[in-house]
Amino acid sequence: MELTGQSNSGSQTGQGSSSGGGSSAESADSTFPGSSPAGFGTAPANPVYRPLNPARFGTTDIRCVITVGGRCEVPFAGNAQTEDEDAVIDADGAATVVTISDIASFAPRAAVQFMQPDRWMVVGLPTNFYAQIDRHVVSGTLLGQPADVRFTPRAYNWSYGDGTTALSGTPGNTWQALGLAEFDPTATSHVYTVEGTYVIDLTVLYTAEYRWAGGAWTPIAGHVELPANPLVAEATSDAVTVLVDRDCTRAPVGPGC
Numbered sequence: 001m002e003l004t005g006q007s008n009s010g011s012q013t014g015q016g017s018s019s020g021g022g023s024s025a026e027s028a029d030s031t032f033p034g035s036s037p038a039g040f041g042t043a044p045a046n047p048v049y050r051p052l053n054p055a056r057f058g059t060t061d062i063r064c065v066i067t068v069g070g071r072c073e074v075p076f077a078g079n080a081q082t083e084d085e086d087a088v089i090d091a092d093g094a095a096t097v098v099t100i101s102d103i104a105s106f107a108p109r110a111a112v113q114f115m116q117p118d119r120w121m122v123v124g125l126p127t128n129f130y131a132q133i134d135r136h137v138v139s140g141t142l143l144g145q146p147a148d149v150r151f152t153p154r155a156y157n158w159s160y161g162d163g164t165t166a167l168s169g170t171p172g173n174t175w176q177a178l179g180l181a182e183f184d185p186t187a188t189s190h191v192y193t194v195e196g197t198y199v200i201d202l203t204v205l206y207t208a209e210y211r212w213a214g215g216a217w218t219p220i221a222g223h224v225e226l227p228a229n230p231l232v233a234e235a236t237s238d239a240v241t242v243l244v245d246r247d248c249t250r251a252p253v254g255p256g257c
Contacts, residue, residue: 100224121235128189137149
């Protein structure tokens with residue numbers, strides 16, 4: 001079962017931005033762009049480390065683990081933690097359990113958010129939103145020892161700026177990559193009903209694992225939430241002037257310009 005939820009809490013357009021620093025990360029699986037697209041808002045804020053997996057993420061219930069394919073499994077069972085398997089034995093023989101707060105110096109890489117069409121929407125037609133991020137490894141010092149922390153993106157919580165939010169187990173993709181025509185609905189698309197300027201925010205939930213000196217990966221109970229770059233876009237009903245192949249201000253020779 002794919003996890004996708006929507007919640008509507010009103011029609012007021014949201015405004016805002018976030019800012020913060022970055023961290024040095026070692027890529028384990030894939031490398032994606034690490035900065036916001038030009039004109040797409042400010043840099044992401046600092047990550048939030050939560051000690052317990054949430055009963056709710058954003059405004060939508062989370063009742064399962066979201067796999068890479070966007071499917072639900074047993075509720076965060078992979079992040080259960082026991083003293084025997086996750087404990088560090090110190091010189092006095094005492095066991096110290098690694099918690100989510102212990103990895104606060106390990107910052108995950110922020111997702112990069114995109115949209116189609118680029119920075120504009122047609123009222124009444126689907127706008128496609130998607131993000132680029134993958135599982136990755138950050139190296140550092142954990143409880144005084146060299147260690148790696150592996151972050152896996154699990155859920156994507158979009159706030160579309162019109163009072164509507166949606167939780168998805170997939171980051172989405174371009175219409176072209178999905179084999180769809182422009183303005184076809186997708187798992188992460190949204191339809192705006194009122195003209196105006198909107199700020200679209202995305203928060204990604206990551207689960208974390210750690211390992212000592214190249215040892216086995218051990219899951220850490222809890223999760224990390226980190227915003228992606230916000231998008232600012234204009235919704236219009238005047239489809240005759242905007243239904244073109246690309247942004248005419250940047251590519252005036254594009255079809256329809």
